Amino acid sequence: MKRTPHLLAIQSHVVFGHAGNSAAVFAMQRVGVNVWPLNTVQFSNHTQYGQWTGEVLASEQIPALVDGIAGIGELGNCDGVLSGYLGSPAQGRAILSVVQRIKAANPKALYLCDPVMGHPEKGCSVAPEVSDFLLDEAVAAADLLCPNQLELNTFCGRAAQSLDDCVAMARSLLARGPQAVLVKHLAYPGKRPEDFEMLLVTAQGSWLVRRPLLAFARQPVGVGDLTSGVFLARVLLGDELVSAFEFAAAAVHEVLLETQACASYELELVRAQDRIVHPRVRFEAVRLAE
Secondary structure (H helix, E strand, O other): OOOOEEEEEEEEOOOOOOHHHHHHHHHHHHOOOEEEEEEEEOOOOOOOOOOOEEEEEEHHHHHHHHHHHOOOOOOOHOEEEEOOOOOOOOHHHHHHHHHHHHHOOOOEEEEEOOOOOOEEHHEEEHHHHHHHHHHHHHHOOEEOOOOOOOHHHHOOOOOOOOOOHHHHHHHHHHHHOEEEEEEEOOOOOOOOOOOOEEEEEEOOEEEEEEEOOOOOOOOOOOOOHHOOOOOOHHHHHHOOHHHHHHHHHHHHHHHHHHHHOOOOOOOOOOOOOHHHHHOOOOOOOOOOOO
């Protein structure tokens, strides 16, 4: 019997609703990965409600918790690390130390960095020093990098002007260390407004996935967290990068269809759980000429 992969997911958690680990963990488990959630913050709800309660995990607790896993002899069984929302640069540096430790115990382990920088227009932001940490330190350590368009623009210091420009910007990040850059949500002049597009760029080529953009009264939160999590889970299960990219696009679309049907602001993960595993739709990744 093939061994089930294990994944350490270090990102935010909300008690109510779905964002960070609360969006990704269940989906990754349903896909078939054992997930070890380590929550960088615990909030009552995601911050786009405009009010919340909770606290940030002290940065020293991150390696301390991993010490406990090492103490029971399980650290070498970790096949991947996923990081997302950070409460402070100190948390980020603690995560990078954990990644190094896990890679020492299992050299095949992969690190996916979801470089959450927030979105001021949506009432969600991170401290400037967190963005600086992601730019200056996290990119070089990541095997897989999953920014959105805002984050890609921030990494490159300018706004993308076309799809070709997005590809070139993503490719410039490959030179800094990652094996692949997955841009979870493209936005550039000339893109058709009725489409939702994602981009995967590796040393071997670049691929575009296009699916319908679904209408919501308020766009659900946690879609990017869900995308990164499902993508990494499928890679750890043995998918090639392009296949994992296609699967993630389809699985997330299924969740959004169910969320739209329920007129919900929060992702309907439980209702869509079977379709996460067995999407009814497939979106082909089209290879782009370069």
